[in-house]
Amino acid sequence: MSVDLDAKTRGKREETKASNRQAIIDAARRVFAELGYGATTVRDIIRATDLASGTFYNYFKSKEEVFQALQDETALRVRPRLRAERIRARNFEEFISGSFRTFFDFVKNDRTTFATMRSNHPEMSRVRIDTPEVIAGFDELRADLEVAIENGVVPDTDPNLLMASIVGVAFEVAHEMLTRDLAVEDTAKFATALFLGGVQALPKRKA
Amino acid sequence: MSVDLDAKTRGKREETKASNRQAIIDAARRVFAELGYGATTVRDIIRATDLASGTFYNYFKSKEEVFQALQDETALRVRPRLRAERIRARNFEEFISGSFRTFFDFVKNDRTTFATMRSNHPEMSRVRIDTPEVIAGFDELRADLEVAIENGVVPDTDPNLLMASIVGVAFEVAHEMLTRDLAVEDTAKFATALFLGGVQALPKRKA
DNA sequence: GACCGAAAGTGACGCCCCGTCAACTTTCAT
DNA sequence: ATGAAAGTTGACGGGGCGTCACTTTCGGTC
Numbered sequence: 001m002s003v004d005l006d007a008k009t010r011g012k013r014e015e016t017k018a019s020n021r022q023a024i025i026d027a028a029r030r031v032f033a034e035l036g037y038g039a040t041t042v043r044d045i046i047r048a049t050d051l052a053s054g055t056f057y058n059y060f061k062s063k064e065e066v067f068q069a070l071q072d073e074t075a076l077r078v079r080p081r082l083r084a085e086r087i088r089a090r091n092f093e094e095f096i097s098g099s100f101r102t103f104f105d106f107v108k109n110d111r112t113t114f115a116t117m118r119s120n121h122p123e124m125s126r127v128r129i130d131t132p133e134v135i136a137g138f139d140e141l142r143a144d145l146e147v148a149i150e151n152g153v154v155p156d157t158d159p160n161l162l163m164a165s166i167v168g169v170a171f172e173v174a175h176e177m178l179t180r181d182l183a184v185e186d187t188a189k190f191a192t193a194l195f196l197g198g199v200q201a202l203p204k205r206k207a
Numbered sequence: 208m209s210v211d212l213d214a215k216t217r218g219k220r221e222e223t224k225a226s227n228r229q230a231i232i233d234a235a236r237r238v239f240a241e242l243g244y245g246a247t248t249v250r251d252i253i254r255a256t257d258l259a260s261g262t263f264y265n266y267f268k269s270k271e272e273v274f275q276a277l278q279d280e281t282a283l284r285v286r287p288r289l290r291a292e293r294i295r296a297r298n299f300e301e302f303i304s305g306s307f308r309t310f311f312d313f314v315k316n317d318r319t320t321f322a323t324m325r326s327n328h329p330e331m332s333r334v335r336i337d338t339p340e341v342i343a344g345f346d347e348l349r350a351d352l353e354v355a356i357e358n359g360v361v362p363d364t365d366p367n368l369l370m371a372s373i374v375g376v377a378f379e380v381a382h383e384m385l386t387r388d389l390a391v392e393d394t395a396k397f398a399t400a401l402f403l404g405g406v407q408a409l410p411k412r413k414a
Numbered sequence: 415g416a417c418c419g420a421a422a423g424t425g426a427c428g429c430c431c432c433g434t435c436a437a438c439t440t441t442c443a444t
Numbered sequence: 445a446t447g448a449a450a451g452t453t454g455a456c457g458g459g460g461c462g463t464c465a466c467t468t469t470c471g472g473t474c
Contacts, residue, residue, distance in 0.1 A: 013469090042460075051424090053424080056462095161380055164376075164380045165375075165401055167375075168372075168376045169371075172375030173375065186410075190365065193409050197408025201401070202401060203400055220451085223451085224451085227451095248430090250430085250432085258453090260431095261434080261453055261455095262451080262452055415474105418472095419472095420469105420470085421470075422467105424465105426465100428462100429461080429462095430461080431460080432460095436455100439451085440452085443446105443447100444446085
């Protein structure tokens with residue numbers, strides 16, 4: 001149905017264009033997961049599809065760019081959940097705890113994505129890439145933090161530093177959670193307590 | 208003098224061995240800084256010395272391995288400073304604030320190293336690699352945290368989660384500090400306040 | 415339905431990097 | 445002085461890179 005609809009709506013041209021792009025992204029996801037980001041080549045990716053090597057470059061400039069597309073796909077799945085959680089929150093505690101719980105839950109249920117997101121060489125290095133979609137997600141978070149500050153729920157502190165702290169803790173603690181197979185709930189409680197206690201003590205923002 | 212001494216002590220053999228190794232590491236530092244980690248090749252590094260390509264492989268297996276050596280050199284410079292600061296600390300507040308101040312100070316005065324440490328593709332991705340020396344530094348920190356917990360200065364919480372949080376905040380906030388050219392003192396105050404306030408609220412460790 | 419121009423796919427090509435290895439040079443102990 | 449061990453060298457086969465001339469596919473026009 002939807003294929004027919006797509007075909008009629010977009011024509012065969014656009015149709016295969018979209019499906020080729022997705023085929024490359026899907027192949028990349030598989031290959032990255034298997035070989036690790038550093039070890040995989042554009043050739044590995046294209047070999048995992050039924051396209052020719054030249055075709056790859058009609059869609060992406062490099063493996064970095066496919067990787068970014070993958071990141072964006074991931075961010076696109078997580079962002080709405082985080083946003084929903086923040087909207088539901090009735091105070092700063094729910095804001096923080098809901099965000100951490102949602103993020104850790106995603107990480108736990110999607111280890112592979114998170115691992116690919118973080119690791120170049122398995123077990124050895126960790127990477128985090130900021131793509132437009134990821135940046136947009138961070139901006140959204142910062143905007144909400146600023147609202148919390150305006151409402152006096154959070155002291156008038158530097159929202160960017162606060163955001164950086166939250167992000168740093170989220171990623172690093174998530175890694176620890178996976179390494180030691182901790183429960184999402186406990187991990188979220190830890191991170192939440194740290195920030196709820198800590199935020200009250202933060203220094204006032206400078207002029 | 209020291210060259211002669213070295214020559215006599217170790218013989219010409221060991222002498223040039225050490226100097227070749229260092230030449231490669233130094234070249235790597237320059238090339239990484241100029242091209243970024245991802246873009247540099249083993250050939251780029253070896254071309255920046257007066258050695259032949261084959262010689263590289265007598266010293267390192269890959270560019271990853273040189274990179275690790277660089278990381279270790281960095282860790283070797285920072286660790287003693289952090290350790291000294293921790294030993295000087297007379298309570299948990301000094302422990303935390305001294306560590307953050309020292310680390311941020313290092314980052315500020317050594318932007319290039321930190322940038323190379325963190326970035327593959329300038330402005331886009333960030334990487335942190337755990338080499339033996341880095342891991343040893345973390346272990347040291349965790350051991351001191353455990354002592355603080357035993358002494359009752361810090362609640363009986365999970366030291367690994369606490370360490371992950373500190374590390375996450377340290378790196379992420381340092382990045383923010385560089386990006387916006389914040390003062391070391393202010394940045395350290397922020398991070399310190401967050402943890403001093405937060406630590407008291409942390410959940411008790413599970414059995 | 416035949417025709418044509420544009421869009422997309424193809425894979426061979428030239429370039430460079432990879433890690434190895436046989437030949438060569440240097441060191442050092444005798 | 446000499447020979448064996450340690451270390452250096454760069455050429456080599458294998459492969460990935462990004463490009464480009466050529467082919468195929470699509471869709472609008474008559």
